[in-house]
Amino acid sequence: MSSSTTTRGSRPRSATTALALATALLTAGLATACGPDDTSGGTAKPLPARTTTAAAGSTATTPAGKPGTTTVGRTAYWGGLRFDIKTAATAANPDGTGSTITLATTVTNTFRTTPVTGWPDIAIDIAGTPLTGNLGTAAPPTPGASNPLPITFTGTGPLTLDGASLVLGAPGQAQAVVPLGSGGRAPVTLAPVDLHATAGATLTSGRLGLTLKSAQLRADVGGGNGSGALTLGQRAVLVLFDMTGKVGPAGMAVDGTSLRLKLPDGQEVGPSVAPIEAIYPDRPTRQDQAAWFVFQGATDGDYTLSVTDPDHTAPAATTVLHATGVAASGPVN
Template identity: 60%
Template sequence: MSRTLRTAGAALAAAVLTAALATGCGPDTTTGGDGQKATNAAPSSVSSSALGTSRPTTVQIGRTAYWGGLKIDVKSATYKPATEGGYGYKVVLDTTVTNTFRTTAVRNWPDFAIDIAGTPLGGDYGSAVPPTPGASNPLTLTFNGSADADHAFTFDGASLVLGDASEAQAVVPLGKGGREAISLKPIDLKLPANTVLTSGRLSLSLKTAQLRADVGNNNGLKRGQRALLVVFDMTGHVGPAGMAVDGGILRLKLPNGQVVGPIAAPIEAIYPDRPTRQDQAAWFVFEGATDGDYTLSVTDTDTPPASVPLPATGLKDSGPVS
């Protein structure tokens, strides 16, 4: 009896061994209580299948964007997985920021975010403050995120976004795909040499003119808006009574025929002992911008205006116009 059992047991063992050999030499598997197969391979983690690397990875960006009067050169982006393991990570951007104004302070940073498939990942600029007029400073931006085995972080499809959703936003792609690049780069308008507009007692000597998509007199612009910034020296040819000057002397005619006044302009009282005011600025903000002539005019009381056309091209290259 016992021999018969041993023989049957041996036959059964041989059959099991044959079946196991027929399946090949793959990893040993067992079946868990939920009926799902478990493998002896390492579990998914940020350092393996979720992110594809456990080491910091740096990509070169080499793109420039503008916001609020600041020029932001994005040099590189570095992915850093959590040193203690798990699913946390950092993305660190190496940038240089320049205040594009010669005399105007910029007091606020834009909202910084990395857009990942429509989800914003907020950025931290630490204790840094915007550079003084004309100056450039390095700026490190840090973004803390969390991935999982099904949603790995990748630079492809990720984009740096400057500005909140209610404003015109600059966009810098960090890899392939993602959002379309939008620089909001200012357009310098070419002035005729030695341009002086004289109407009645008032003369404006134009220095620079820019169409901007990133800022309008320290205010953010809405998507599609543009601002014209004109910088000039202003001289009043006045008697002892002097003259008062404000934004009412200035108008801008757009290529579509619309005429707008400035949202910000000099407010001065000019007298013979100090007839000239240098580096004055006027801002015009408008919608419906197109390529064409932007005609600036100055008018003293009860005298014909003096005007100059300022041709502009390439507006769509700096951002949406609608």
């Protein structure tokens, strides 16, 4: 005889176990039937926030006022710095007072030997209204170096990338423009144009010799350290060179009067910035010198650089620097 007994009003243990199992299965089935968007019963779980990502250079953005990230994938230049804008993200401020656009960028100092001492004006243009960027305590990178640079723009209302454009440079200056979404201002890169010349070629006039290192046609600035901002339509030719003099004990003084640049239209200009150096027999060479020539209305064609001995008795030495694609970097008129 079994030792199990059943008292009145109670169920056998096996029956109790079966009932508990059935109840658990029924509960699980009901939970499965109600997804996160089902409002027929209980509290619906919110969907996670989605991030919108577009191909490089595209104009796809999140809806107005909605948080999200867009791939920008564009590059702009200003003051010797190259700004690679990777993504733009929008988000509501935690305190509920407005929203923020954050740009993830990498900044490179394109000058090989010259430090850049300050940032350009940086703003987002939203339907003609500028929103100033916050760079924190970041400093421009050293010559030839690259640094990541997050830039934040905070507004008092919801911000959208559609119609917004990043602008580098102050009003009245040459400005680089990067559209962040659909609409907005037309893009302007202000990218420098390399002038095709024979690297290492030496121009010799009398006692003075210049060994060319590089030459660029720039649309952003016309001086070193990111200074000398150009105005709309201006261009500057930057020539880098080593300078050597064959001189007697009295030495030789060299300045900008020894340099000239002939433009494709035949106009001739002198440098706005040039070395002022004294050369002596025991110090005959000055390395990494720079000359800047600023002018209006650049075109494709030949730019002829000439070098003349400071006493102007020897014939000038010349070389041709050829430019193509000038208008692609920005307005020329």
